[in-house]
Amino acid sequence: MKSVSTRSGGKSGFPASLGMAVLFAVTATAAGLFAPQASAQVTFERLLNSSKEPQNWLMYSGDYAGHRFSALDEIKISNAASLVPKWAYQTMAGGKFETTPLVVDGILYGTGQDDRVYALDARSGRPIWQYQRALPVDIRPCCGRVNRGLAILGDKVFVATLDAHVIALDSKTGNVVWDVSAAEHAKGYSFTLAPLVIKNLVLVGVSGGEYGIRGFIEAYDVATGERKWRFYTIPGPGEPGHDSWEADSWKIGGSPAWITGTYDPATNTTFWTTGNPSPSNRGEGRAGDNLYSNSLLAIDPDTGKLKWHFQFTQHDEHDYDATQVPVMIDEGDRKLIAQANRNGFFYVVDRTNGKLISATSYAKVSWSTSKDATGRPVPDKTAVPTPEGNRVCPGAAGATNWMSPTYDPQTKLFYVTAREQCDIFATAPQPYEAGHAYYGSAYFPNDEAQPFWGALRALDPATGRLKWEWKHTSPAWAGVLSTAGGLVFTGDAEGNFIALEAASGKALWHFQCGASVYSSPMSFAIDGKQYVAVAAGSALFTFALP
């Protein structure tokens, strides 16, 4: 099943008619004339101490805690209104542009639609190399040909692809160093997330909850691409939790893990979240809690062994993936994970043992009206999808989704993009067929005379209470960045990229990108000058002070 190849050529994806080289590697400096001792550029130490180099953005969420916070403060409340665009990079690709780029020592590494990867001069936006995956026709991306970003270690960047490969590219040339097939893409397995590097391993989680896959999280050796472990997010026969599935439903039970995890070096634990059980909107045939779907998992990154789990939504029938970044927050002595879940509740969990501390709704919720003894919201029978259709809040896209929240250690607030949209869920039983859609239900916006809307919400993790909100005209798909300049940045479906005061939610500046923002912003600096970057449409935009 698994194949490891070591080759230097990239897969051609650019049509020859465009006259573009597949990879234009700007490396050939008369090889051999100068051969200084090459040293690995990005070490694990650097990743661990990412806060010491705020000019760089070394991983998807900016740091291992998942804060998406930048310690840069050149751009601040008093000058944010004068932000101007500095450069844009056009991928010329269609569809949703979901990447968060990395910046390392002046070079920006990003991904784009259809699994393209590029390295740019972060000051000017000028390309240094480009890689384009040649994707087979029988891939099964449920929700767009998207990719959210890269991980970096040494002289390699790592990308996980829609045809379910994990690839290491030379960060200097874009050449393929290794290329591993993780699973059968034609059966619905794919990758969309940015990988996470821990020590000498690159971790990924699979997508495909719409196709009846069996989800997994796995780790590859950064040097060779050899798979070191795989943790199936659905327990097999004889494993604890296996009995939470009816009959053979576990084999096609979904539970993907398509958003990047976080990592606590103090306890050597990596936290990952999982998505819906399959079929996503029909519980018949998979009686039980369906572990570990819609869960928070604490995993030993060296072995892939599960330490504990916390399931947000048992036996889900509304597509309430828990695939939102599990954000690590320290509150005095308390070591917590905070997550604003797609199901509409804001959860705070003790990250040393997985015990629930609080669950507070942060958006309109109708699927649960009661809690169990531990305080965990439990599904109502009345919210089950029916043949005629049943209106349930949040809708299928959730009260939030994959777009990143941010935790600002200065304001001690958690900021999340909330979506106020209810849907009608109607059953549509369908047999499982490998590689085919496996929903078991239809959902669509309810057509009551009320518009759907969204908001950027600032939540206090200590109480779960709403501190402020900034209303969006319609439900948005943009993540949030906080910065030491007292700002939060986010986008909206109308194409605005917006800077707000972190303490109050007052909008200070906005820029019209010309397309809905489907990405989470980041920040970096070159020669002491701070930039903020966001992807929208087919362009990656950067902004700075004039």
Add this chain to the structure above:
Amino acid sequence: MRLLASSAFVALVACMAVAVRAQEKNPFAGDAKVAKVGEYQFRSNCAFCHGLGARGGGRGPDLTRAQKHHGNTDAEIFHNIHDGITGTAMPAATNGGIGVGMSDEEIWQVVNYLRSVEKKATAAETGNAAHGKELFYGTAGCGTCHMVNGKGGRLGPDLSSTGASRSVEYLDESVRRPSKRLATGLSEPMKDFSQEYETATVVTSDGTKLQGVVLNEDSFTVQMLDTREQLHAFEKAKLRSYEKTRESLMPEYDAKALPEKDLKDLIAFLLAASEQGGGK
């Protein structure tokens, strides 16, 4: 080697021939069991726009009507699903298009389902379109704000293709209770929801009061057409006041203002108008 290559070529041509034939002839024609399977496919992939039961939703037309705007044969319906319909919101049912993609077989199942829910023409469909046209441009006053095939006003939605794209029930409701479900306007490619015909009242910084419909809006700006059919674009922060309601500018036509028979004739006019060339 050559033999291998040429037999591969023959196989390829054969495959293509099968593929072409597969898209012309409904392999399940008249099979009620397949129609049921098709219903589930329809629910998963089509109901989002066309509604449960294929009776039309906010975005997609009523598909239970026997006369379909973009083609009536099984092959035409298959192609419309398979390839999408250019110039409309109807996407191709392939990966990257709507839902998660349908195979040819699944598309034929949906075609069968659509055949199973087709209805005979309703009273409105057989109403007096000529009288409906008189009403539209005459006493009912619709043409003041609505255009049909190039003639009429601009304040409300252009109704040239509405007859083909909305169910009779929807049209009926839109006349009797226009505020219940506001008409949708501009759709942006990446936004989840279309702009609706909300009513805006603004007072500009110099005190000018304007009323009209919102053509588009975001957190910072609004683009509107006022009741005199003038386009305006405002920065919200620079307006003295900006109020928006979901009370349509269109009056409610109750049975007194528009007797039931006249409504049927009006709808018959819209249906006939959309057959003639609107919406193409």
